[in-house]
Amino acid sequence: MRWMLLATVLASPTLVGAQELPDFLMDPDPIFRDAPTPYVAPGRSFSLNLPGGWQAAAKPGDPATIELRTVRRNQEGILQIHHMQVPQGALPRQLLLNALDLRLGKLPGFRELARRDVKISGVPASVLTAAYSFQGNIQYPRSLEEIYVVSGTDGYVFHFECFAPVTAAFASDLNAIYSSFVVRPAMAAESATPPPAIGAEPEAEPLPEPGL
Numbered sequence: 001m002r003w004m005l006l007a008t009v010l011a012s013p014t015l016v017g018a019q020e021l022p023d024f025l026m027d028p029d030p031i032f033r034d035a036p037t038p039y040v041a042p043g044r045s046f047s048l049n050l051p052g053g054w055q056a057a058a059k060p061g062d063p064a065t066i067e068l069r070t071v072r073r074n075q076e077g078i079l080q081i082h083h084m085q086v087p088q089g090a091l092p093r094q095l096l097l098n099a100l101d102l103r104l105g106k107l108p109g110f111r112e113l114a115r116r117d118v119k120i121s122g123v124p125a126s127v128l129t130a131a132y133s134f135q136g137n138i139q140y141p142r143s144l145e146e147i148y149v150v151s152g153t154d155g156y157v158f159h160f161e162c163f164a165p166v167t168a169a170f171a172s173d174l175n176a177i178y179s180s181f182v183v184r185p186a187m188a189a190e191s192a193t194p195p196p197a198i199g200a201e202p203e204a205e206p207l208p209e210p211g212l
Helices: 092-102 164-180 185-191
Strands: 037-040 046-050 055-059 062-072 075-085 111-120 123-133 141-151 154-163
Touching (some): 046 164, 075 164, 092 111, 092 123, 092 154, 111 141, 141 164
Antiparallel strands (some): 037 046, 062 075
16 A cells, blocks of 8 residues: 655545555656665664765754755755654654644644554654645645654654655655664664573574585
């Protein structure tokens, strides 16, 4: 089941229960792009793959936020990833409700379109899609999507927005970014194979398959 982005999504009831993040709609205007580039955030707080044409840099004045930018159909798409510490046991839905109360609900002409619970690389997350009027001008509608991820005491907020009529052009790139997102890549690699207990016999090497 494909997940519709803001350009095509209809107002839908909240979905209960986490599910794997579905594929986005394909870019209706595919273009030749470079191969994805691995990107690791400062402090190794997360890693992901940057699709061709995307650039990443720390947001000026806010080192906890990484800003990803690209251009599609002469319109810029901006994806900000903000890393923060959250209390143990915090839930993605709590971050979503907090964002609505403190930030998003105050945008001019703000309209929530849908929200749902998902998983990104097995990590619990919540998604909010919405729209608002840039600087209050209804002639410049903006599509907005935020994803809230919680892994232990690490919280991440993905904030994407672009000119509403070209939203679908960014769909496949966003799907590639979200699906490649890894929390604390160095820590994940270190914990992938736990060390043997003290005094334990080393595990025998597996025998090769016949003919190898």
